[in-house]
Structures are given as structure tokens and as C-alpha cells.
Amino acid sequence: MSRGDELKELASDLSHAAEKARRLGLPTTVYLLSMALVEVREAVSATDEGDDDGAA
Numbered sequence: 001m002s003r004g005d006e007l008k009e010l011a012s013d014l015s016h017a018a019e020k021a022r023r024l025g026l027p028t029t030v031y032l033l034s035m036a037l038v039e040v041r042e043a044v045s046a047t048d049e050g051d052d053d054g055a056a
Contacts, residue, residue: 004047
């Protein structure tokens, strides 16, 4: 599994965890998970851009 795939899986896990925390009424946890999700999505984007540059 590539780094990009692992990051995408992590983003999915964080998204599911944030949704569950939202349903449970845990706003601080939702906030923290959302911030982590932003960071992971940025890393995914950077990894995807790196793959494109490597292919050219």
C-alpha cells in the first residue's frame, strides 16, 4: 500500500470518527478530528501532486 493510499485511508477513518463524535455530541473531539482531517487531506493532495510530477 502506497503512502498516498494510507493517507486516504486515514482521512476516511478520521471522517468516520468525526461523524460518530458529532452524533455523540462531543464538539471538542469533532473539532480536533476535523483539524486532523484537514492536515491529512493536505498531505494527500501534496502526495498526489508529487505523483503527477514524478510521472511527467
